[in-house]
Amino acid sequence: MLAAPPSPAKPAATGSRPDPAALLIWYDRHRRALPWRALPGETPDPYRVWLSEIMLQQTTVRAVKPYFERFLTLFPTVADLAAAPAEDVMKAWAGLGYYSRARNLHACAQAVVERFGGRFPDSEEELRSLPGVGAYTAAAIAAIAFDRRAVVVDGNVERVVARLYTVEQPLPKAKPLIRDLADGLTPEQRPGDFAQAMMDLGATICTPKSPACGLCPFREPCAARTEGTQETYPRKEKKSSGALRFGAAFVAVREDGMVLLRTRPAKGLLGGMAEPPGTEWSAGFDPAAALPLAPFAAEWRRLTRVVEHTFTHFPLRLTVYRATVPASAPPPEGCWWAPVATLDGEALPTVMRKAMMVGLEG
Ligand code: SF4
Structure with missing residues (x-):
């Protein structure tokens, strides 16, 4: 039966x-x-x-x-x-x-x-x-x-x-x-x-x-x-979390207290928000091989502190590189220099605020 x-x-x-x-x-x-x-x-x-x-x-x-x-x-x-x-x-x-x-x-x-x-x-x-x-x-x-x-x-x-x-x-x-x-x-x-x-x-x-x-x-x-x-209750289905992704962010600091920013593409994750220049994020990305992707040639230093952030669909581990450049350094195309003192007023998402903090302290 x-x-x-x-x-x-x-x-x-x-x-x-x-x-x-x-x-x-x-x-x-x-x-x-x-x-x-x-x-x-x-x-x-x-x-x-x-x-x-x-x-x-x-x-x-x-x-x-x-x-x-x-x-x-x-x-x-x-x-x-x-x-x-x-x-x-x-x-x-x-x-x-x-x-x-x-x-x-x-x-x-x-x-x-x-x-x-x-x-x-x-x-x-x-x-x-x-x-x-x-x-x-x-x-x-x-x-x-x-x-x-x-x-x-x-x-x-x-x-x-x-x-x-x-x-x-x-x-x-x-x-x-x-x-x-x-x-x-x-x-x-x-x-x-x-x-x-x-x-x-x-x-x-x-x-x-x-x-x-x-x-x-x-x-x-x-x-x-x-x-x-x-x-x-409520009963829940087991969550599947996405694979860990890796990427790098480049925090360039000018000697006169300016930091390099750019705007993310309007569409997609964090679209239209500000960020320090960085790489794509993927599961297979090797942060040690990030330097050729830096926004310009400089003495980039890889910092030991990494940024961990969890998005809805995947966790991210971001390696931060930092360089100090002369006050005369021009911004690369699509980027601008923003005063460190007024970063609070920039549209930086939380993950990028963390990256900026690590870069500025590093
Ligand atoms: S509705 Fe929630 S709080 Fe109210 S009796 Fe039921 S379990 Fe308790």
């Missing part, structure tokens, strides 16, 4: 169903105060909601806060952001990572101004037509900024739902199922608050380790809590 296939998700263990109203009562008491969030009774500002959602993709709330505030100071409205030079946007973003987001952010602001007269559209469909706005972000903006009923599932919500229903399928395969279950939970009333309440619950109570189930408004119907298996 054939065994029945395992059920991908069990119904709530106690027979009671998670009640969105209970979550909203909890939210009214315990909501997080976040700089982009409207206070109770205030109308949310779609620009702030959108900006925060783009910044929060793959980045923590804590890391985003100072960037969010800086962006609002530099670009108080979507029209200001649209009109800003691309370099200013990239500079303001530098250090936040995933730089394609910054390019899309700028393109999106311009699209909102050109196609929608400077007002964000309020439907998921129109929001999705904007650069850098995928299904999740469109749902989040529609719900949070416009109180539209939309199913908003971020990593926090995935965890809450997977535990509520003990979803056995591993992520990412379980995403459609989790979305369906979240859809079934989402109320018609206050969908924007509900979306934020689910995120807050995941961030503050239903945490990856040691969830505070005793404080959770869903503790009765939660299947994982009943079984005592909370921390085993």
